[in-house]
Amino acid sequence: MRDILTSEPFILSLTIACYYVGTLVNNWAKKPYTNPLLISLILIIPILLILDIDYEAYSKGSHIISFMLGPAVVALGYTLHKQIDYIRDNVRSILISVAVGSIVGVVSVLLICSLFGSPKEIMVSMEPKSVTTPIAIGLSERSGGIPSLTAIVVVICGILGSVVGPWFLDTIKVKSQVARGLAMGAAAHGIGTSRAIQMGQVEGAVAGMAIGLMGVLTAVVIPIIESFVFE
Amino acid sequence: MAQSLKGILIILAFLAGGELISWTINHFVPGNVIGMVLLFVALQTGIVKGNSVGKVADLLTSNMAIMFLPAGVGLMVAYKIVTANLVAIVFGSVISTLLVLAFVGKMQDRWGKKQ
Numbered sequence: 001m002r003d004i005l006t007s008e009p010f011i012l013s014l015t016i017a018c019y020y021v022g023t024l025v026n027n028w029a030k031k032p033y034t035n036p037l038l039i040s041l042i043l044i045i046p047i048l049l050i051l052d053i054d055y056e057a058y059s060k061g062s063h064i065i066s067f068m069l070g071p072a073v074v075a076l077g078y079t080l081h082k083q084i085d086y087i088r089d090n091v092r093s094i095l096i097s098v099a100v101g102s103i104v105g106v107v108s109v110l111l112i113c114s115l116f117g118s119p120k121e122i123m124v125s126m127e128p129k130s131v132t133t134p135i136a137i138g139l140s141e142r143s144g145g146i147p148s149l150t151a152i153v154v155v156i157c158g159i160l161g162s163v164v165g166p167w168f169l170d171t172i173k174v175k176s177q178v179a180r181g182l183a184m185g186a187a188a189h190g191i192g193t194s195r196a197i198q199m200g201q202v203e204g205a206v207a208g209m210a211i212g213l214m215g216v217l218t219a220v221v222i223p224i225i226e227s228f229v230f231e
Numbered sequence: 232m233a234q235s236l237k238g239i240l241i242i243l244a245f246l247a248g249g250e251l252i253s254w255t256i257n258h259f260v261p262g263n264v265i266g267m268v269l270l271f272v273a274l275q276t277g278i279v280k281g282n283s284v285g286k287v288a289d290l291l292t293s294n295m296a297i298m299f300l301p302a303g304v305g306l307m308v309a310y311k312i313v314t315a316n317l318v319a320i321v322f323g324s325v326i327s328t329l330l331v332l333a334f335v336g337k338m339q340d341r342w343g344k345k346q
Contacts, residue, residue: 019297037296041303048307055308069298071239071291073263074246078288081281101335108327112301116319121312126323130331131298138261149313153320157301157328163233163333170315173310174336178343183336186276187328189293210335218262 005051011061018044032191034161037155069134076132076212083209086202090178097179098210101186102217105130106225120230125149127222131155132189135215140220156187159189162195177202185210238287245270275339 005012007084018151021043022036048058059066061120089092106127113123125145128136133154165184177200184192185207195213197204249266253259273279306313313320 008251013273015300016297021299030295035296036301037299040297040300041306044300044304046308048304055305059301062304065298066301068291070246070263071242072295072298074242074249074266074270075284075288075291077245078274078281078284079292080267081274082313083330089251090339090343093339093344095336097338100338101331104334105327105331108330112323113316113319116316116322118319120313120318122316122319126320126327129327130325132295133302134295135261135264137299137302138263142258142261146305146309146312147302148309149308149320151299152306152313153301153324160325161328161332164329168329169334169336172333172337174340176340176343179336179339182339183332186335187331192302197232205327211276212271216264216268219260223259 005053006061007056008061008064009059011053012064014044014047015040015062015065018047020155032159032195035155035159035191037151039160040095041152069137073083073134073138073215079210080199080209083205086205087178087209094178094182094210094213096177097182098186098213099217100219101183101216102221103225105187106218106221110225110229122147122149123169124226126153128218129153130187130189131215131218132211135219139219141228143222155191158191161192164193165195166199178206181206186214189214234283234286238284241284242270242287242291245273 018040019036025039026034026036109126109129111122113126116122121144124143125140127143128139128150131139133151136150136154137147140147161184165188169180169183174183180199181196181203184196184203190213192206193204196207245266246263249269250262252265255263274281
């Protein structure tokens with residue numbers, strides 16, 4: 001019985017079933033906080049606890065799903081290629097804006113965490129919080145963070161950005177469609193992009209492109225900042 | 232089928248190449264990110280044709296969230312350190328997200344070309 005519960009077919013079915021329920025709920029409710037990942041986590045963790053499957057066994061059984069993250073990040077290069085035409089005229093200002101956004105994101109998280117006296121583990125887990133989850137998990141692992149915390153923080157920041165983003169951008173008077181889409185994608189990755197698509201076609205395409213850009217720039221920014229902060 | 236196989240091969244080959252470069256630079260940038268940049272450059276320069284990877288790439292990127300689930304389940308073992316630092320995590324997330332929105336939005340709005 002134990003062997004079956006920790007076997008790949010069982011764990012993969014359970015994982016996909018929980019995620020599927022998450023997408024069904026999200027399609028029905030269509031709210032940023034009914035995020036499929038959050039719903040499936042709320043489902044799967046109690047099930048694993050009840051069946052007494054520990055994290056190590058689960059992690060082993062679901063390895064093939066985590067493995068897919070590598071190819072998925074590479075595939076983002078194709079997304080970037082498809083959407084680059086929207087920003088041809090703005091390449092320079094976009095690169096600078098997202099690079100500054102990336103630095104501000106990492107530095108502000110480090111400042112706030114050290115203000116509250118958080119350990120390094122927490123700080124480095126939070127650094128990639130505006131980066132799309134597959135890249136963020138890799139960055140967190142490399143820095144010695146807790147990938148599960150990174151995954152949750154990234155989703156929460158995505159939800160936050162997508163809920164308050166449009167209102168916040170109105171309040172601080174960001175007007176151009178490119179700037180609004182770029183801010184949504186850079187601060188709130190895929191979840192912000194799905195909201196930006198509702199704001200308009202230009203916003204949606206620019207936000208989608210900002211996801212990959214923010215990921216690449218933050219991957220370079222983090223080790224540079226860490227070399228100043230933690231040595 | 233042959234077309235999907237080609238797409239899978241291209242993506243895995245770029246991932247492998249990215250990992251190799253990442254190893255030579257002491258993992259300064261993760262291999263998957265390097266693979267993504269290389270694929271982007273190859274598509275832009277026409278070395279790789281968009282339609283040879285398009286289908287596989289769209290399939291991978293449209294179902295990406297499920298791939299974070301195993302990582303998220305790690306909360307089962309990390310919940311103690313997370314709850315102990317909850318205030319910092321919440322404040323850090325909220326303030327930093329608003330700062331990124333403000334900086335990126337304002338800078339692009341000021342210096343970007345108007346449509």
